[in-house]
Amino acid sequence: MLGAIWQKLKTGLARTRDLFTGVAGLFRLKGRVDEAFLAELEKRLLSADMGALVSRDLVAQVRQSFLDREITGDVEAHVRQHLRSLLGDDDRSFHLAESGPTVILIAGVNGSGKTTSIAKLANRFHKEGKKVLVAACDTFRAAAVEQLALWAQRTGVEIVKGQTGADPASVAHDACVKAQARGFDILIVDTAGRLHTQTHLMRELEKIQRILAKQIPGAPHEAIMILDATNGQNAIAQAQEFQKVNNSTGLIVTKLDGTAKGGSVFAIKQKLQLPVKLIGVGEGMDDLEPFDPDAFVAALFE
């Protein structure tokens, strides 16, 4: 499994080799670990959106352990191991309800890739032989419902739609009723993109969540925040707010097949204990992969 994702991440990188200077090249340098080496290491970590604190911490560790020593595989191994340990070993599977429909609530800021991720997720469950229903609760953005409907049609899953401008909570309600009545296994709820600072929209999200919990016991079983890998340190604020409002259970990190490395997930994991569950690595229907921390760290290096 590792190989497949790695390959995909690598092809993403290969296309953009001129733009990206990974961490690994640094360790192939000859010489000693000196301040110039450490500065370069920090630079490369920062380029991956690791954030100033995580980068500085790691560089300080390397300085302490390896300063003035020969650059060998040990340094690389140490950095790799440190990064890997930051990601932890969480349960990254989707929790499914024992009986009745499993409800998955999807939220995130505008343009992060919610609709595409939902299509991929629906496709995934559909292929597993599950009966999937999607609820188009993005009644705000013009044509958002149409976009999801188009995806649903291509995937072959059913959809519950509301009119543009309708109360998204009412769409969620209708979807729950339909899911239970018609025996769907999975209900994926799409929501409008919202910046985590827009309190009225965050309250709206809370309301959707409340309605779901009322209709189906234990719902939502998964509350997933979609994070755009090209986002910088603001990702941490996003995760924090979404976690506060809808008890996020994990992340789907999208657009990881480009030049962005999504390094903010290190800080998010550290601070919020929020694991990455899946990653989006392309625009195709099957380009949604389980998050593999080893491959993720490896991709930083390759």
Place this chain on the structure above:
Amino acid sequence: MQLRPCKVAGKITKRKSWSEFPKWEGVPRFELFSGFMFESLQRTLGDAIKRLRGRGRLTEANIREALEDVRIALLDADVNHQVAQDFLERVTKKAVGQEVLRTLDPGEQILKILYDELVVLMGPVDASLPKPGKDRPGVIMLCGLQGQGKTTTAAKLALTALNKGRKPLLVGADLQRPAAMEQLRILGEQLNVPVHIEPGTYDERGNRTGGPNAVEVCKNGIKRAKELLRDLVILDTAGRLHVAEMPMEELRQIDRVVQPDHAYFVCDALTGQDAVNSAKAFNEALELNGVILTKMDGDARGGAALSVKEVTKVPIKFLGVGEKLDRLEEFRPEGLAQRILGQGDILSLVEKVSKVQAEIGEEERLRQQKKLEKGTFSLDDFRKQMEMLKKMGSAKDLLASMPGMGNVIPSGQDPDQSLRRIQGMIDAMTKAEKADPDLIDYNRRLRIAKGSGTKAEEVKQLLNQFEQARGLMKMFAGQSMFEKIKAMTSMGKMGAFAPGARIGSKGDTGHRKSPRERAMERKKKKK
């Protein structure tokens, strides 16, 4: 934080509460969850201010120290690391050697320099829209990655143009996403602005199978604008998730064939270090005329703007600050500089600085005069006076330019150097010592001498001279600086310009006074 039981695979489990989370990197838990990342600049600048307080001049060492914190803050604001480094180099060069204005902290002063530099860097302001030509409307082409907000921005621009009395027309040239065309059509309807789209046909995988290509759609759009007598065309072009997949050739073709007056790069304020990569790619493919920064209504600091501006060197034109179509603002560098620095009160600081700068000369003069009259003139003031003297030019030149003053400088002594030695000695004193020189006993003299690289005797001489000068100053209070200098120098080789020389006013008492007697005498003089 509310605990919510979660039914997971039939089992009831409780989510962790905040208090169960481990501490992270020694950051107190409270701060960890109160968004310390986002306020880190305020905190680190606060630290910088504390560390720098009481230092009179910005030196390379103390600036570097403070700017390391600022660097972290810029990185937290998503400014590209290279851009941040170059920027701070420039600020350092500017700041080294600057005098800290009297009522400011050194930290405040650095902040002001940072702010000024940011404003310059992100300017100039230009929110103009292309004017119609003789036989065709003005044409704007929007480009950028998918999900940055191009389509919404196109509609917002149309509304801005409407409000300026223009007659816009929107063209949906993003043929890869049928939903984008639909979105644009609906937005145009809301604004009552004509939209030109040519739907075409798609296969079930979403690939366009029939209909004109993007270049033709743009050409037809402009033709239609002419027919409808519209004077501004806004082209919404295709975006991809990644730069490498961007159909740059298509954009270049549109650029060549349609020849838009302006090409704007639409960039999302949430973008991290990757902003540089995409800005570079678009800037190389097209000749950009402007940048529009979207999603500025979140709490992202928008450091990406700085990166993009550095790469493209074109003006930032507008900011998207909300979902509603009227939420497009003209860009003002002051606002963004303030935001990137995360310092809410920066504008009042700027005001304060200019006010201080205007008033400082006059205020300082009045203050010192008052002190002189009261006799509370301290060593600090003494040092400041010398500083003011220095500002008038070198002491040598100054004295030489005054008639009959050339002989003030003792032969073999450089007054500028003497001034510096005296300043060094005063700088080596504690606050309390400067305020009350009577505190300074033999041991303290030794320490001061050691700290300033002078001799204990020199410190003693300085103190004596200061004592005399204070007496004289009291006499001269109310006179101008020049009158003071004149009066002092007319009394012979004395004062600051000749440490070691003695003023002749102190008579011989015939016996060596005990420390106690000397203290009593000083007290008397003070009165």
